[in-house]
Amino acid sequence: MPDAILVLNAGSSSLKFTAFALGEDLSPIVSGLAEELSGTARFRAKNAAGEVVGEHAWSDDPPGHDGALAFLFAWLREHVPGMTVRAVGHRVVHGGATYAAPVRIDADLIAALEALVPLAPLHQPHNLLPIRLLAEKRPDLPQVACFDTAFHRTAPDLAQAFALPAEITARGVRRYGFHGLSYEYIARTLPQLDPRAAAGRTIVLHLGNGASACALLGGRSIASTMGFTAVDGLMMGTRTGALDPGVVLYLMDELGMDARAIEDVLYRRSGLLGVSGLSSDMRVLLASEDPAARFAVELFCYRIVREVGSLVAALEGLDALVFTAGIGENAAPIRAKVCAPLAWLGVALDEAANEGRGLRRISTEASRVAVWVVPTDEERMIARHVRELLSL
Ligand code: AMP
Numbered sequence: 001m002p003d004a005i006l007v008l009n010a011g012s013s014s015l016k017f018t019a020f021a022l023g024e025d026l027s028p029i030v031s032g033l034a035e036e037l038s039g040t041a042r043f044r045a046k047n048a049a050g051e052v053v054g055e056h057a058w059s060d061d062p063p064g065h066d067g068a069l070a071f072l073f074a075w076l077r078e079h080v081p082g083m084t085v086r087a088v089g090h091r092v093v094h095g096g097a098t099y100a101a102p103v104r105i106d107a108d109l110i111a112a113l114e115a116l117v118p119l120a121p122l123h124q125p126h127n128l129l130p131i132r133l134l135a136e137k138r139p140d141l142p143q144v145a146c147f148d149t150a151f152h153r154t155a156p157d158l159a160q161a162f163a164l165p166a167e168i169t170a171r172g173v174r175r176y177g178f179h180g181l182s183y184e185y186i187a188r189t190l191p192q193l194d195p196r197a198a199a200g201r202t203i204v205l206h207l208g209n210g211a212s213a214c215a216l217l218g219g220r221s222i223a224s225t226m227g228f229t230a231v232d233g234l235m236m237g238t239r240t241g242a243l244d245p246g247v248v249l250y251l252m253d254e255l256g257m258d259a260r261a262i263e264d265v266l267y268r269r270s271g272l273l274g275v276s277g278l279s280s281d282m283r284v285l286l287a288s289e290d291p292a293a294r295f296a297v298e299l300f301c302y303r304i305v306r307e308v309g310s311l312v313a314a315l316e317g318l319d320a321l322v323f324t325a326g327i328g329e330n331a332a333p334i335r336a337k338v339c340a341p342l343a344w345l346g347v348a349l350d351e352a353a354n355e356g357r358g359l360r361r362i363s364t365e366a367s368r369v370a371v372w373v374v375p376t377d378e379e380r381m382i383a384r385h386v387r388e389l390l391s392l
Contacts, residue, residue: 001029001080001081001082001083002021002022002023002029002083003021003022003083003084003085003086003392004019004020004021004022004029004083004084004085004086005019005020005022005026005085005086005087005088005089005383005386005387005392006018006019006020006076006085006087006088006089007019007020007088007089007090007091007379007382007383007386008088008089008090008091008130009090009091009378009379010065010090010091010126010127010129010130011123011126012122012123012126013035013036013037013038013039014033014034014035014036014037015033015034015035015037015065015068015069015072015130016031016032016033016379017031017032017033017072018030018031018379018380018383019031019076019080019083019085020379020380020383022086022387022392026380026383026384026387027048028048028379028380029047029048029080029083030045030046030047030048030053030076030079030080031045031046031379032044032045032046032054034063034068034071034072036062037062037063037064037065037067037068038062038064039062040057040058040062041057041058041062041063041068042055042056042057042058043055043056043057043068043071043072043075044056045075045079053079054075054079056071056075065126065129065130065133066129066133069130069133069134073085085141086142086390086392087141087142087143087144087386087390087392088134088141088142088143088144088386089102089143089144089146089382089383089385089386090105090127090130090131090143090144090145090146090382091127091146091148091181091378091382092113092124092127092128092131092145092146092147092148093120093123093124093127093147093148093149093178093230094113094116094119094120094123094124094147094148094149094176095113095116095145095147095148095149095150096112096116096119096149096172096176097153097172097174097176098112099145099147099149099150099153100150100153100154101150102144102145102146102147102150102382102385102386102389103144103145103389104142104143104144104389104390105131105135105142105143105144105145107135109145110128110131110132110135113127113128113131113145114128119172119176119228119229120229120230122263122267123230131143131145142390144382144385144386144389144390146181146381146382146385146386147180147181148178148179148180148181149176149177149178149180150180151177151180151181151183151184151187151221152175152176152177152178152180152183152214152221152224154220154221154222155175155177155221155222155223155224156222159175159222159223159314160174160175160176161174161175162174162175162227162228173228174228175224175226175227175228175232176226176227176228177212177214177221177224177226177227178210178212178224178226178230179206179210179212179214179224179226180221181378181381181382182204182206182324182325182376182378182381183204183206183214183216183221183224184381185376185377185378185380185381186204186216186322186324186374186376187204187216187219187220188219188381188384189374190202190216190219190320190322190374191219193359193361193372193374194320194361194370194372196319196320196370197319197320197322197370197372198218198219199218199219200217200218200319200320201215201216201217201312201315201316201317201318201319201320202215202216202318202319202320202321202322203215203216203308203311203312203315203318203320203321203322204216204322204324205304205308205321205322205323205324205328205338206324206325206328206376207234207304207323207324207325207326207327207328207331207334208237208325208326208327208328209236209237209238209280209326210230210236210237210239211233211234211235211236211237211241211304211325211327212224212225212226212230212233212234213225213233213234213304213307213308213311214311215311215314215315217315222314222315223310223311223314223315225241225242225307225311231266231267233307234300234303234304234307235271235272235275235299235300235303236271236272237271237272237273237280237281237282238267238268238269238270238271238272238273238274238280239266239267239268239270239271240265240266240270240271240274241271241303242303243266248262248266251265272285272296272297272300275292275295275296275299276288276290276292276293276295276296277292278290278292278293278296279293282297282300282326282327282331282334283331285297286331286333286334297333297334297337298337300334301334301337301338304338305338305341305342308321308338308342312345318345318346318369319369319370320369320370320371320372321339321342321347321369321370321371321372322371322372322373322374323335323338323362323371323372323373323374324373324374324375324376325376328373329373329375329376332354332355335349335354335362335371335373336349336351336354339371342369345368345369346367346368346369347363347367347368347369347371348363348364348366348367348368349362349363349364349367349371350362350363350364350367358373358375359372359373359374359375360372360373
């Protein structure tokens with residue numbers, strides 16, 4: 001069993017992991033997650049072929065992140081014998097204005113990342129938990145933080161600014177952008193697929209539970225739809241996307257809502273779920289005859305088309321469009337609904353290719369804009385960063 005890089009992605013109640021074999025192609029050895037860590041906690045692991053190779057349910061006290069991490073390391077020792085974890089890479093949502101690249105973790109960095117918690121209070125504290133735990137229990141094990149914001153630090157100042165008073169901007173209130181590890185993975189994949197797209201003007205649509213779009217110029221981010229937080233931009237599973245800020249004032253003044261109640265509306269009760277009144281899951285909505293479900297799907301696609309228009313303007317043209325993440329990779333009807341109104345830009349979808357699976361071009365030969373489906377792999381992107389940064 002080879003040496004490995006372990007990639008961790010800690011959410012509010014879950015801990016996802018993938019162990020990659022150290023080597024040129026970083027092949028995955030085992031991956032999985034521990035979820036509902038404060039409730040009826042469960043663990044499940046799969047091998048590279050997708051077969052379940054480990055399951056566990058906690059019957060007594062919930063393990064929390066602490067217990068889940070200890071369980072994971074013990075499980076790996078027992079079930080993947082001979083594998084040595086040489087380093088750990090973490091997905092960290094916020095690197096602020098400072099971190100434009102992955103960084104090796106030490107006590108100073110942990111303190112700096114804790115100072116960024118106010119910028120991402122719903123995610124950053126959970127990302128930092130396993131980092132702190134491992135720094136304490138396994139100080140010998142190198143750790144690397146990879147940020148969802150870092151890839152967007154190449155965007156021009158104009159694209160990162162709000163028209164706010166300077167003293168508020170100075171507090172760090174600016175557009176950061178997210179899903180950066182996904183965009184970086186796509187940007188690094190494009191040169192082998194489509195040199196024109198890689199060197200030119202490409203819009204990547206990351207359409208998952210969270211959704212955003214990014215304008216790539218020569219493989220670098222020049223604009224994206226998420227802003228100060230991951231609630232801006234496109235409509236999402238349960239998040240609003242871009243909203244007139246006046247609505248927030250209305251919710252406060254007229255409905256008497258406080259910050260937490262508004263947060264609940266913006267992050268957890270809106271988007272596909274809120275508009276359909278049915279589900280945040282695109283599969284459920286696409287299978288439904290309910291007019292509200294259909295409207296939610298139409299609004300999701302309309303908002304994408306509107307934002308693509310804005311990003312095309314920032315790019316001053318368009319050479320390629322890339323669909324990725326759960327909806328982008330799997331939902332042919334959504335891709336068709338997004339591409340049809342973009343015909344004026346030179347987008348022509350190949351309907352048979354659109355119905356296929358996996359990495360492929362889905363535009364016709366004659367299409368002026370190349371349209372691709374590229375499965376994203378944020379975990380592998382993190383593993384690559386760890387290998388590069390630590391020269392493993
Ligand atoms: P992600 O956050 O990238 O895991 O994406 C989750 C979203 O992808 C959910 O809305 C799922 O409903 C959606 N999704 C996954 N598979 C499909 C599919 N075959 N058709 C439509 N939507 C899908």
